[in-house]
Amino acid sequence: MIRGAVLCLIAAGADAQPQFQNHSEDLPRHVYSGGWEHFVGGGVAVFDCDGDARPDIFAAGGDSPAVLLRNLGGFRFAPVPLESLTGVTGAYPLDLDADGWMDLYVLRVGPDRILRGGPDCRFADGGADWGLPHSDQWSTAFSAWWVDDGRTHMAVGHYVDRTNPDGPFGACDSNALLIPDATGYRAEILAPGFCSLSMLAARDARGRATLRISNDRHYYVTGGYEQMWDIGLGRFLEPRDGWEKVSLWGMGIASRDLTGDGRPEVMLTSMGDQLLQVAQADGSYSGAPYALGTYATRPHTGDDGRPSTGWHAQFGDVDNDGRADLFIAKGNVDQMPGMAMQDPNNLLMQQPDGRFVEMAGTAGVGSVARSRGAALVDFDGDGRLDLLVSNRRAPLELYRNVTADTGNWLQVALVQPGGNRNAVGALVTVNGQVQEITVGGGHAGGQAVPLHFGLGAATHAEVSVIWPDGTGSAEQVQAGQVITLFHP
Numbered sequence: 001m002i003r004g005a006v007l008c009l010i011a012a013g014a015d016a017q018p019q020f021q022n023h024s025e026d027l028p029r030h031v032y033s034g035g036w037e038h039f040v041g042g043g044v045a046v047f048d049c050d051g052d053a054r055p056d057i058f059a060a061g062g063d064s065p066a067v068l069l070r071n072l073g074g075f076r077f078a079p080v081p082l083e084s085l086t087g088v089t090g091a092y093p094l095d096l097d098a099d100g101w102m103d104l105y106v107l108r109v110g111p112d113r114i115l116r117g118g119p120d121c122r123f124a125d126g127g128a129d130w131g132l133p134h135s136d137q138w139s140t141a142f143s144a145w146w147v148d149d150g151r152t153h154m155a156v157g158h159y160v161d162r163t164n165p166d167g168p169f170g171a172c173d174s175n176a177l178l179i180p181d182a183t184g185y186r187a188e189i190l191a192p193g194f195c196s197l198s199m200l201a202a203r204d205a206r207g208r209a210t211l212r213i214s215n216d217r218h219y220y221v222t223g224g225y226e227q228m229w230d231i232g233l234g235r236f237l238e239p240r241d242g243w244e245k246v247s248l249w250g251m252g253i254a255s256r257d258l259t260g261d262g263r264p265e266v267m268l269t270s271m272g273d274q275l276l277q278v279a280q281a282d283g284s285y286s287g288a289p290y291a292l293g294t295y296a297t298r299p300h301t302g303d304d305g306r307p308s309t310g311w312h313a314q315f316g317d318v319d320n321d322g323r324a325d326l327f328i329a330k331g332n333v334d335q336m337p338g339m340a341m342q343d344p345n346n347l348l349m350q351q352p353d354g355r356f357v358e359m360a361g362t363a364g365v366g367s368v369a370r371s372r373g374a375a376l377v378d379f380d381g382d383g384r385l386d387l388l389v390s391n392r393r394a395p396l397e398l399y400r401n402v403t404a405d406t407g408n409w410l411q412v413a414l415v416q417p418g419g420n421r422n423a424v425g426a427l428v429t430v431n432g433q434v435q436e437i438t439v440g441g442g443h444a445g446g447q448a449v450p451l452h453f454g455l456g457a458a459t460h461a462e463v464s465v466i467w468p469d470g471t472g473s474a475e476q477v478q479a480g481q482v483i484t485l486f487h488p
Helices: none
Strands: 020-022 044-047 056-059 067-075 076-079 088-094 104-106 114-117 120-126 139-146 150-156 175-181 183-188 195-202 209-215 229-232 255-256 265-268 275-279 284-289 310-316 323-328 346-350 357-358 371-375 386-393 392-401 408-413 429-430 433-436 451-456 458-465 472-478 481-486
Touching: 044 088, 044 371, 067 392, 088 139, 104 139, 139 209, 150 195, 195 255, 209 255, 229 429, 255 310, 265 310, 323 371, 323 386, 408 429, 429 451, 433 451, 458 481, 472 481
Parallel strands: 139 195, 310 371, 408 481
Antiparallel strands: 020 392, 044 056, 056 067, 067 076, 088 104, 104 114, 114 120, 139 150, 150 175, 175 183, 195 209, 209 229, 255 265, 265 275, 275 284, 310 323, 323 346, 346 357, 371 386, 386 392, 408 451, 429 433, 429 458, 458 472
């Protein structure tokens, strides 16, 4: 594994042979469509909307209505009645009112919507009830966190200012913080904005709560870069803080501690390089060595040698060997001639020496559709992470993980009293692997499901939690189950 900035690269063959079955035809047909305002977006939200412990799906539709698909088990999904929502770029699940039912923050080209969840996958408009401010902007990113007052704080990322007569190039809109107050929420401008396409509130390499913002350099023209906003300090970090400016065509964010040092690495998707930033002991980041195998700069199949375009990124242990693997959704913006048109998705399997090896083709998930959002989630409850992919101008894709001889596994959910019911911000450690419960990241969509840990040959797991209030708990459990831990 990576150790700080040092990587031991030894010759080693791939020991994981992931395999997926294509179940896309079993889904109701749904396509993310639309003109240039839907070149970006196309996210999916995955969460349990009816309390049956099976993950359900909300998928953005762009010019088409968004859909809600209930998981019936056995890889069968059925549409659920939902008000017609068009202009949707993505959505994120979170329990905003701590009632035990997931709500949805729906990103749109136009006024966003917040849908209040209820039993049996029923949703109602919650914007007025929660006092959320109205904004007619183009929303493409979202994240949320809780602080000591027990109420949700949110950030919304906006793309191009559609009212700017000089747009779209060089017309990036500002972002917004939604801060709880006595009457509901007030919006505070978070500027400058550089056309954000992903946001993630999580601990950074310093161990501090920080809002990372990934921005699309295609619209920067000059002066744009990736951003880190320190939640506690209430300001953007600068080089004097150890935050060096990085400019790329930022599309998505994924975060995971790959080294076991308690500091999360960060994956940034882009046009061209997919940049993995390795956390350093001094709280800074450095680019991963190219030989690590994560840059995924060009298509891994076919003869199109032009650069790739990365969108959603997500870490997950596909073969349950105890090492996080990485999925990257790829696809041309639309018809950009300088970028690859046949751009297969990546499934990068982490090896014992820390390298990542491409296996999407042999695993059966190397689609060349214009992919956007995605989710690595255990849809059938067998302990193996399955895959959902949203595509622009092509139907949703669904793949069942049928990898043979996978390791053992454990899935962990947390519940605590108060407004932050699902303990967002908690750190969960299982047999030395650390994950943080977050809302945000990816590309235009995220998941609210139990954290998944591969255990390899281990039959038991040591589970410890640092809860958002700083208290700790620990216990030993048997592998091969989904557990819910309650705040002590």
